[in-house]
Amino acid sequence: MKQINAGKFVFTGELEPVKTMNLEEVIEGAKILKDHVVAINITDNPTAFGYMNALVPSYMIQKEVGVEAVYQVTTRDRNRLALLSDLLAAGALGIKNVLALTGDHTTVGDTPQAKPVFDLDSATLVYMLRKMIDEGLDLNNNEIKNPPKFNIGIAAAPNADPLEAEILKIERKVKLGVDFIQTQCVYSVEQVKNFLEATSYLKTPILIGIAPFKSISMMKWMVQYVPGIKVPSEIQETLFKAKKKGGKEAVYEANIEIFSELLRGIRKTTNATGIHMMAIGFEWIVPKIIERAGII
């Protein structure tokens, strides 16, 4: 947050603890990202898959690797009591940033029979966080001794259709008081420009989400299933061609080229606060893209 407030163009990264009690991969990923990002998001049961909770890895990357965590918190799996408990624990462990999310519905995950909670939503979670931070109170105005201080982040969908509903929803949360916004992935400078223009009145730092494709099948999956993803056909074609020509390695190379180009475009022609890089499982590509973009 300090660097954002100082007007620096920043990068954040993302790591996903999976269905294991092993922390090695997360730690390794954090080490790769560390020198290139100001903080790393730790996902909270993404797409409603049951994984290790986000708090422990958030703490571990801070402690073991020395990089700040953005602790992602969804309202899908915990009611307001459990959320409060976890947030107090996060404060105790030195977590500085919380990304408040509603979370994907249980039925889209790997345990679709589970009872979805959604006692709060992302907005009411921001509201609860603000009360904790600003007033030292819980939702019922009970005093919290030694309340935590977090920077509060929210997510946004630049490709949402209708966009107006999305913007007003962001406004609703910004009015409660949020410190930063991280967006879903975008694939063209045009998308970024439209979104930043529409949200400029909110005067909140926005980190634009960028997600290179680990493979062609991942791209196909995202295009088909992830709501609001718009991948320009040129990008799709370039990657298809690369795959045909040189297989996996060529796809990686094409990714580096495409996304460093996109990065440069965003940096040069928009006033985005920074970039949120999501390259789950192939974090090594993040430094390569940033280096090739040559914009730090």
Place this chain on the structure above:
Amino acid sequence: MIIVQQKPLNEIFEMTKNLKSLLIVGCDGCASIIQVGGERQAQVLKTLLEMEKKVKGEETPVIKAISILRQCDRQVAATALNPLREDYEAILSLGCGVGVQTISEVCKPTLIIPANDTKFLGMHDTRKGKFQELCSACGECILFETGGICPITRCAKSLLNGPCGGQSKGKCEVGGGKNDCAWILIFNSLKDRNRLDLFTKFRPPKDYRLSGHPREIGGEDEDQEVSS
């Protein structure tokens, strides 16, 4: 309306087996209007039960099929059923869960059997030939703020401050993109009414005590005793 759906016949046969006599009671309220639990359906069920016994070569029980004005009204149910209930071993109700429980209460100790599954509070959309759930009786109606569309019931996450990131072109991530996103419906409804201020308004966390079970309203006075 309360939307009910008849249980699979096998289930009804199972619950009614070995009975010597049975009173089948339809309801002229919601169940009848949606043609699931009225007088006609009671008669049809009587025929089916008799046929089933015949096919199995079992003794046919004495079955009578009637329908009453409203099963969910204690007084109505008691007046209509008390003269009859002693002649039957069991009552098969074609009402909703409320009707079944009301009859069970006023017809003690006659055995009570539900013929229907009670599904939800909803509307019969005759154009599409389907029933749609519209209200969950949450105890604190916010339809004014949401353009007459209930997010508690029609949003898969019951969000108070939607839409979530799962909507795409107005469709919800739940159900494979076939269902409308309630929050986009709300957005459009409020936009049409020039009340987007209500959309942008922040709604604080819901008080779930208001929808916690069991709920009662009133009841200062002693219940009027219904003669049995």
